Amino acid sequence: xxxxxxxxxxxxxxxxxxxxxxxxxxxxxxxxxxxxxxxxxxxxxxxxxxxxxxxxxxxxxxxxxxxxxxxxxxxxxxxxxxxxxxxxxxxxxxxxxxxxxxxxxxxxxxxxxxxxxxxxxxxxxxxxxxxxxxxxxxxxxxxxxxxxxxxxxxxxxxxxxxxxxxxxxxxxxxxxxx
Amino acid sequence: xxxxxxxxxxxxxxxxxxxxxxxxxxxxxxxxxxxxxxxxxxxxxxxxxxxxxxxxxxxxxxxxxxxxxxxxxxxxxxxxxxxxxxxxxxxxxxxxxxxxxxxxxxxxxxxxxxxxxxxxxxxxxxxxxxxxxxxxxxxxxxxxxxxxxxxxxxxxxxxxxxxxxxxxxxxxxxxxxxxxxxxxxxxxxxxxxxxxxxxxxxxxxxxxxxxxxxxxxxxxxxxxxxxxxxxxxxxxxxxxxxxxxxxxxxxxxxxxxxxxxxxxxxxxxxxxxxxxxxxxxxxxxxxxxxxxxxxxxxxxxxxxxxxxxxxxxxxxxxxxxxxxxxxxxxxxxxxxxxxxxxxxxxxxxxxxxxxxxxxxxxxxxxxxxxxxxxxxxxxxxxxxxxxxxxxxxxx
Amino acid sequence: xxxxxxxxxxxxxxxxxxxxxxxxxxxxxxxxxxxxxxxxxxxxxxxxxxxxxxxxxxxxxxxxxxxxxxxxxxxxxxxxxxxxxxxxxxxxxxxxxxxxxxxxxxxxxxxxxxxxxxxxxxxxxxxxxxxxxxxxxxxxxxxxxxxxxxxxxxxxxxxxxxxxxxxxxxxxxxxxxxxxxxx
Numbered sequence: 001x002x003x004x005x006x007x008x009x010x011x012x013x014x015x016x017x018x019x020x021x022x023x024x025x026x027x028x029x030x031x032x033x034x035x036x037x038x039x040x041x042x043x044x045x046x047x048x049x050x051x052x053x054x055x056x057x058x059x060x061x062x063x064x065x066x067x068x069x070x071x072x073x074x075x076x077x078x079x080x081x082x083x084x085x086x087x088x089x090x091x092x093x094x095x096x097x098x099x100x101x102x103x104x105x106x107x108x109x110x111x112x113x114x115x116x117x118x119x120x121x122x123x124x125x126x127x128x129x130x131x132x133x134x135x136x137x138x139x140x141x142x143x144x145x146x147x148x149x150x151x152x153x154x155x156x157x158x159x160x161x162x163x164x165x166x167x168x169x170x171x172x173x174x175x176x177x178x
Numbered sequence: 179x180x181x182x183x184x185x186x187x188x189x190x191x192x193x194x195x196x197x198x199x200x201x202x203x204x205x206x207x208x209x210x211x212x213x214x215x216x217x218x219x220x221x222x223x224x225x226x227x228x229x230x231x232x233x234x235x236x237x238x239x240x241x242x243x244x245x246x247x248x249x250x251x252x253x254x255x256x257x258x259x260x261x262x263x264x265x266x267x268x269x270x271x272x273x274x275x276x277x278x279x280x281x282x283x284x285x286x287x288x289x290x291x292x293x294x295x296x297x298x299x300x301x302x303x304x305x306x307x308x309x310x311x312x313x314x315x316x317x318x319x320x321x322x323x324x325x326x327x328x329x330x331x332x333x334x335x336x337x338x339x340x341x342x343x344x345x346x347x348x349x350x351x352x353x354x355x356x357x358x359x360x361x362x363x364x365x366x367x368x369x370x371x372x373x374x375x376x377x378x379x380x381x382x383x384x385x386x387x388x389x390x391x392x393x394x395x396x397x398x399x400x401x402x403x404x405x406x407x408x409x410x411x412x413x414x415x416x417x418x419x420x421x422x423x424x425x426x427x428x429x430x431x432x433x434x435x436x437x438x439x440x441x442x443x444x445x446x447x448x449x450x451x452x453x454x455x456x457x458x459x460x461x462x463x464x465x466x467x468x469x470x471x472x473x474x475x476x477x478x479x480x481x482x483x484x485x486x487x488x489x490x491x492x493x494x495x496x497x498x499x500x501x502x503x504x505x506x507x508x509x510x511x512x513x514x515x516x517x518x519x520x521x522x523x524x525x526x527x528x529x530x531x532x533x534x535x536x537x538x539x540x541x542x543x544x545x546x547x548x549x550x551x552x553x554x555x556x557x558x559x560x561x562x563x564x565x566x567x568x569x570x571x572x573x
Numbered sequence: 574x575x576x577x578x579x580x581x582x583x584x585x586x587x588x589x590x591x592x593x594x595x596x597x598x599x600x601x602x603x604x605x606x607x608x609x610x611x612x613x614x615x616x617x618x619x620x621x622x623x624x625x626x627x628x629x630x631x632x633x634x635x636x637x638x639x640x641x642x643x644x645x646x647x648x649x650x651x652x653x654x655x656x657x658x659x660x661x662x663x664x665x666x667x668x669x670x671x672x673x674x675x676x677x678x679x680x681x682x683x684x685x686x687x688x689x690x691x692x693x694x695x696x697x698x699x700x701x702x703x704x705x706x707x708x709x710x711x712x713x714x715x716x717x718x719x720x721x722x723x724x725x726x727x728x729x730x731x732x733x734x735x736x737x738x739x740x741x742x743x744x745x746x747x748x749x750x751x752x753x754x755x756x
Contacts, residue, residue: 034224035246035249037249037252037330041330044316078225079223107246109227109231109246113227113230114227132328133249133330133331
C-alpha cells in the first residue's frame with residue numbers, strides 16, 4: 001500500500017494505522033450465551049482446513065489488544081454487562097462482528113425471558129454474518145469483507161444502539177415489579 | 179452468597195477482562211496452599227429460558243428450539259424430545275427412520291468425542307493433538323453435512339421420523355470416511371496410552387473408584403471409566419438400538435487416563451455400529467403420521483448423549499403445545515459430581531478434571547474465583563488456570 | 574441401497590422379541606422391588622407406562638422415601654422436575670426421578686403454591702444440590718437445609734419473588750418478563 005506523502009501527517013498516520021490493522025487484525029471472541037454451535041465453527045476457522053491465520057488474522061484472548069470483537073449468542077442478561085465491559089476495554093478504532101442468527105436477532109430464542117436479543121441491542125455492530133451456525137468459510141468471508149471495507153474506506157460506522165425504553169427491556173419491567 | 183465458613187471474600191480483578199464485580203457464571207475454588215478444600219459453581223451464562231420457551235411454541239416448533247440447547251449434541255436433544263412426544267401421541271416412527279436416527283446419533287457421538295479430544299488436549303497444553311483431532315473431525319462434519327444439509331444443528335428429526343434418506347452414494351461416502359477415521363483413532367489410542375507427557379497429566383489424576391462414582395452419581399463416559407456400566411443405549415435401548423445394539427465401553431482405573439480411553443474406544447464402537455446399520459438398513463417409510471394435538475399425559479424420555487444420559491420429562495395437556503418440557507443435560511448432572519470430586523485435589527489438576535467430564539460450554543468464558551485461605555480472593559480467567567496447570571507439570 | 578428386510582428368519586424375530594420381553598421383564602422386576610422398598614406409600618402408586626412407576630409422597634416423608642431407595646442402592650437420582658399446576662389449582666409438584674436400568678420411579682411431592690417447601694436430600698445425595706437450586710429459583714420452592722441456597726441459573730439482578738417457570742409468569746412479546754404480574 002503506497003503512502004501518499006502529500007497528505008497531512010495526521011492522514012498519513014491514519015493510513016498507516018489502517019494498513020497495519022487491516023493486514024494483521026487481532027480478534028477477540030466473546031460468547032454471549034450461545035449454544036456453542038457458532039463458537040465451534042469460529043474455532044474451526046483456526047484449524048488447518050480453514051486456517052484463518054493465513055489471512056493475517058489472529059484470534060487471541062485480550063480485548064486490550066484487539067481490533068475486532070467477534071460475538072456469538074443472543075446476549076443473556078448475565079452476559080450483557082460483560083459484553084459491554086469487554087467492548088469498553090478495546091482501544092479505538094474497534095469493530096464488532098455478530099456471528100449467527102442469535103447474535104443477529106436472538107435467533108430461535110426470541111421471546112425467551114433471559115435474553116436481550118441480538119448483539120446490536122447492546123453494541124454497535126459493523127458486520128453481520130447470518131447462519132445457524134454460519135460455516136467457517138462464511139465466517140472468514142464476513143470478516144475479510146469487513147476488513148476490505150475498512151481498508152477501502154467504504155465502511156460506515158454504525159449508530160450506537162438505542163437506549164432501552166420503558167417496558168421494552170427485561171431489566172426495566174422487572175426492576176419496577178420488585 | 180458465601181455458604182459454609184464465614185471467610186472474608188474480596189474479589190480482586192486479575193487478568194485483562196474484568197473490573198471488580200462478582201460475576202455470575204463462575205467457579206469458585208477455596209484452596210489451602212495447593213489443595214482445593216471447597217468447590218462450587220454459579221452457572222447461568224448460557225441460561226436462555228428455554229424450558230419456559232417450549233410452553234409458547236407448538237410441538238413442531240419446539241424441535242427446532244430444543245436442538246439449539248447445545249450445538250454439540252443437538253441431535254440428542256431433538257431425538258429425546260421426538261421420541262417422548264411420539265410416545266405421548268402413541269405414534270411409532272418406522273424402523274428405517276429409527277435406524278437413520280441412530281446413524282446420525284452415532285455420527286454426532288464421533289464428532290463430539292473428537293471435539294472433546296482436541297479440547298482436552300488443549301487444556302493440557304497439547305495443541306498439536308488439538309489441531310489433528312479437529313482436522314480429522316472435519317471428515318465427520320462433511321459426512322453430516324452430506325447427509326443432513328448442515329454441519330451443526332442438523333435437524334434430522336421430524337416428529338414421527340426423519341427428514342431425509344440415505345442413498346447408496348452417501349452410504350459409501352460414510353464407509354470411506356469411517357475407514358479414514360478408524361485409522362486415525364488407532365493413532366490417538368496410542369498417544370493416549372503411551373505418550374509420557376500426556377500420561378503425566380492423566381494417569382492417576384482425579385481418580386474416582388467405582389464406589390465413589392456410584393455414590394457421587396456420575397453418568398456417561400465418566401461413569402464408565404470408573405467401571406460403572408451406565409449407558410442408556412444398553413440399559414434402556416431406544417430408537418433402533420434394540421436392532422443394532424452397542425456394547426458399553428468400560429475401564430477400571432477411574433482416572434483421567436481411563437476417561438480418555440473410554441471415549442477413544444467408544445469411537446470404535448460407533449464406527450462398528452454405523453457400518454452395521456448401513457449393511458442392514460431396514461426398508462420402508464421415513465415418517466409416520468403425527469397428530470397436531472398430542473394426547474394428554476406425561477412421559478420420560480432418556481437417551482445416551484455423547485456426554486451421558488439426557489433426561490427429558492414432557493407433559494401434554496392435550497393441546498397443540500406442551501404443558502411442560504424439562505431437559506436435564508448430562509453436563510449438569512456431572513458438574514455437581516465433579517465439583518465434589520475436586521475437593522482434595524491440587525488446583526493445577528482442576529482444568530484436566532473439568533475437561534474429563536467433557537463439560538458443555540464454551541471454553542473461553544469460564545471464570546474462576548480462587549480463595550486462598552489467609553489471602554484475598556483472586557479472580558482468574560480460565561486461560562490463566564489452564565496455564566497454571568501446564569506450568570505446574572513442567573516443573 | 575441394500576434393502577434386505579431386517580427380519581429374514583422367524584427365529585430371529587422370536588429371539589429379538591424375547592430380548593425385548595426380557596428387558597421389559599427386568600424393568601417390571603425392578604419396579605416391583607422399588608414398590609416393596611417404598612411401602613407404605615406405594616399403595617397409592619400408579620404405572621403410567623410399563624417401565625415407570627409414580628409414587629405420591631407427602632413432603633414430610635420425602636427423606637424417608639429417598640433413604641429407602643438410596644440405602645437399597647435402587648438406581649440413582651436422575652433429575653428433579655418442578656411442575657406448576659397453576660394458580661387455580663393452587664398447587665405445585667416436585668418430581669424426584671430415580672432411574673435403574675430401564676425402570677424409572679418418580680416420587681411425586683404435592684405442594685401448596687404458597688409456602689411450598691421440601692427438605693433437602695443433599696445429606697444423602699450431595700450432587701442433588703444443583704437440582705435443588707434450580708427447583709428453588711424457578712418455582713419458588715423452599716428447600717430447607719440445602720447446603721447452597723444461592724441461585725444457579727438466574728442472574729443476580731433477577732428480582733426476588735419472581736419465578737419464571739410458574740404459569741403466571743408471562744413473557745412479554747419482546748422478551749424479558751412481566752415480573753409485575755407474577756403472583
